[in-house]
Amino acid sequence: MTNEKVDVVIVGAGASGSVYASVLAKAGKKVVLLESGPDWQLTDLISSEIWGRRVKPAGAPILLEGKNPMAYAAQGGWGVGGAALHYYANFPRLLPTDFRMKSEHGRGHDWPIAYEDVAPFYDKVAREIGVSGDARAEEKWRPAGEAYPMPPMKTFRNGNIWLKAFEASGIPMVPAPVGMNSVEFKGRPACLYDGWCHVGCPIGALANPQVTYLGEARKAGAEVRAWSTVTRVLTNPAGTRVTGVEYYDDKHQKQTQEASVVLLAAWSAQNPRLLLNSATDKHPKGLGNASGLVGHFMMSHHVASTWAMFDEDVQNHMGTIAVQYMSYERYPKKSHDGAFGSSFVTAGFAVKTTDLANSRADLYGPELADYMKRAARNLAGIKTFGEEQPNVENRVELASEKDEFGMPLGRLIHSFDSDAVALWNANFEEGLNVARASGAKEAWSARGTMPTSHLLGGTIMGTSAANSVVNSYGQSHELPNLWVAGPGIFPTEGASNPTFTIFALSQRGAERMASQWGTLTN
Amino acid sequence: MTNMGRRGFVKGATLGALAFTVGGVEAIMAPGEARARNVPFRLLDAHQGETLEALGETLVPQAREAGIAHYIDQQLSVPPHEALLQARIFNVRPPFADFYRTAIVSIDESSRRILGRDFAQLSAADQREFVGRMRQNKIEGWTGRPGAAVYAVLRADAVDVVYGTMEGYEALGIPYMPHITPEKRW
Missing domain, CATH: 3.30.410 (Cholesterol Oxidase; domain 2)
Incomplete structure (x- = not known):
């Protein structure tokens, strides 16, 4: 079944997807968020560690390998709000040195942007959703x-x-x-x-998404479709643009959602899985993967x-x-x-x-x-x-086993x-x-x-397709109307809890997308 | 934003204690009550239930009385995305029943080989010694998931039924302070 085309389809209704949804819906764009889990309400948040497990990851498992398998289930999200529905909300920011790892220390990567490019968005996010602390200290x-x-x-x-x-x-x-x-x-x-x-x-x-960005997005007209599992990003025959996504709805019916822009905001492990599973004859290694770096670092x-x-x-x-x-x-x-x-x-x-x-x-x-x-x-x-x-051997790849929708499971090696x-x-x-x-x-x-705490990388940002998957805004180097958001675009991780930076980068990316809209839809 | 009350003003309308089947009718009760009323297991057989109780009691005193076997049995009968088991947090791949069944088989096989009888039939001292070796992956000939992983998941389940409830907090003298109170004090 094909749905009416929208301006933006966002895969994942967690922290980063919610920011984009809010900014773009307020800018007058027709926005649909597809979320694989339930549409959690505040009344679902029972004060119990036992009952609280309902909001932790479920659905298709990620196969875990390596010397230090990523213990994602304790901290990951599932359903509307994602991990930010129940996050610890520690909001330290990255420091300037994190953006210059290669040039200062010969390790990892330099970011294509500096701390100063992100700093205004830290402040903006703090004003938007509320942060408690002592900045002067x-x-x-x-x-x-x-x-x-x-x-x-x-x-x-x-x-x-x-x-x-x-x-x-x-x-x-x-x-x-x-x-x-x-x-x-x-x-x-x-x-x-x-x-x-x-x-x-x-x-x-x-400050979970339900009471901040996602609430604002819904007020501005964004639509959230829960229990909607995206399995592929679709492209035009020439392979020059993405055209929407294929997903399975709450009744396990296959659907197509066409959109002018596709944003992947489904977490660091799932975004590469989707890109890799969306391979075509024009993109045989997966979308946005000319560098071969999708899923790596x-x-x-x-x-x-x-x-x-x-x-x-x-x-x-x-x-x-x-x-x-x-x-x-x-x-x-x-x-x-x-x-x-x-x-x-x-x-x-x-x-x-x-x-x-x-x-x-x-x-x-x-x-x-x-x-x-x-x-x-x-x-x-x-x-x-x-x-x-960052280590190129730490990666997400497709496994031979498949989920209930026939999509290969992701294997995370760390x-x-x-x-x-x-x-x-x-x-x-x-x-x-x-x-x-x-x-x-x-x-x-x-x-x-x-x-293991937090999961970052897999779709890192950089200066070109030779060294990265996306630019500093999260835009694919190869497909201009394909964007990625979340901790997956971090090229280095610092030691700070990532969510404040996720919000800040998403705010920056979303504003860029809105301001450059004409170039994306040509 | 939904107009929510502050602490304790709102209850989870659709959540309570677990659903157990008594005489063909579903009844809502805590696992300890289900055990006390001899509610039949849904998926476990008697030996598996007995073994889980013995393991739970060895790991966390009072886990047997708190109904650890009934808790696990009931949770294995619901879809994995609704399950509250710690297996979910420990990245155990569904169906979770496979984990518990194979763990019981591994434990009993080792117990019979080393001590001559099933785990549930061992003395409390032998059970304790066995679990200590299992925790350290020091049981020779062990098959299946590593003993340390079995220890971690079962211990966490036992901690849940004994300490994770409102009664558990009360017994430790910790104020529970819920925003949304679990029904039936679970």
Whole structure:
């Protein structure tokens, strides 16, 4: 079945797709978002870790391989809002050095743009959806920008208890910027600090797409079609333009949605899968893949978690899942001898019973029961995110197995290199030193399987089709009306949580698309 | 934006405890209640249920009484995208029943080979020792998914039924503070 042609069809109704939908619908464009999962409502966001799993990834699995398989299900999204429906909303930005990795360090890639090109959009996003934090305090590490529209979030003992130890270790901590409301913002209430952010915030204090960009997009006329799984991007016979997408609807009926512009915003692993599965005789390696780089340079962050048990009640049930404090002090790429890459240091966050149990994953039986009682009020943690360098071997490719619609499954192959492992170890060592200096009666590193957090790359931006898949706006080098959005277009990842940058790049890309509309539809 | 109440003002209208079949009629109850009422399993056989209870109790005390086997059984009977099992978070590929069935087979095969009887028939001390070795992938001749992965998923399920509920929070003295309260205190 063929639907009426629209201006823009957006594949994926998560963070990046929602920004585009809002900007373009407000610009008068007819926008349709196709989302493979349900259309979650705020009333679906039950305060329960158990029920909260409903909003985590489902549908066709991604096959995971490599030394460090990407553990995407714990953090990924499924359905309207995507991962941003239940994200932690830590909003650190990338720093200028992240954009110049090749020229400064001979590693990875240079971005085709500089920090200064993105900075105005960080500020714009903050004004649009609300960010709480202290910009002046951060500016010891980054260029000055606008103040955040809301003051920092409240802090609790589980965060404050670390401050002296960090100071003694030469790591100044400042209030963390978060996409949450410390005060009422644009009619959305202030946070209640009960730590259920990771299963979704039904009051709208967390800046999820439903209460920000996607809500605005819907008001401006954008249509969201849930349970709609896109399997191919379609092209004209000459292979010079995309013409729309093929998808299966909520009744598993095959549909075609024609559009002047196609935007892929289906997450770092799914966008390459779609491009590769859309191969034609004119694009035998897949769309936008003359470089052979579609699916390559997948990246993840590693996380060094340090836990400590205190004698006092640290109120660890209070706060948000986002962190209270952060530091860029270890962000310079050579902060640790024998290791390379940025580290982003954080402390202070609410924990739930799953976190308590996972903080000592080796315990079971009566020892676990005893530990849970002690940890219930006395456990606190610090987490240091570490950068991975882009590696062409870390990739998404098509598998021979197929999903229920006959589309090949994606296979995600990921291994951390020796730089990443060295940085992870260095961050553990420093975290343990801080914890020991904090007065904790016990402190330990949460080692075990090396964690993967966030997934970036696969459709990286660059200066030409020789070195990348898209330009700095997310536009395909080869097909002018095919665009890609989200963390997949990052050519390097830094150590900062990516969503603020995803929003900023999407805002920048969407405004570009709107302003250059005439060139896209010729 | 939907006009939502603040903490606890709104309940999840369509969600409650799990649906169990009693005498051909679906009834909503917590897994522990289903166990206490001897609700028949939907997919598991008696031995599988007994083994899951023994494993759960070894991993997290009170998991048996909290109905871990009934919880897993009920969750295996719903479509994977509706499942609340930790298998989903651990990137286990559906159907999840395959994971649990093969895990039970691996555990029993190893238990019989090393200790001469099925896991559920071992003494509590032997069960504990066995699980400790399974956690460390130190059971020789083990087949199937790595023991550490089986440990992680089953332990997480047991943590859910014992500590993940409102009663679990209450037992630990942690204020639950829901925005939207799960019905039936689940």
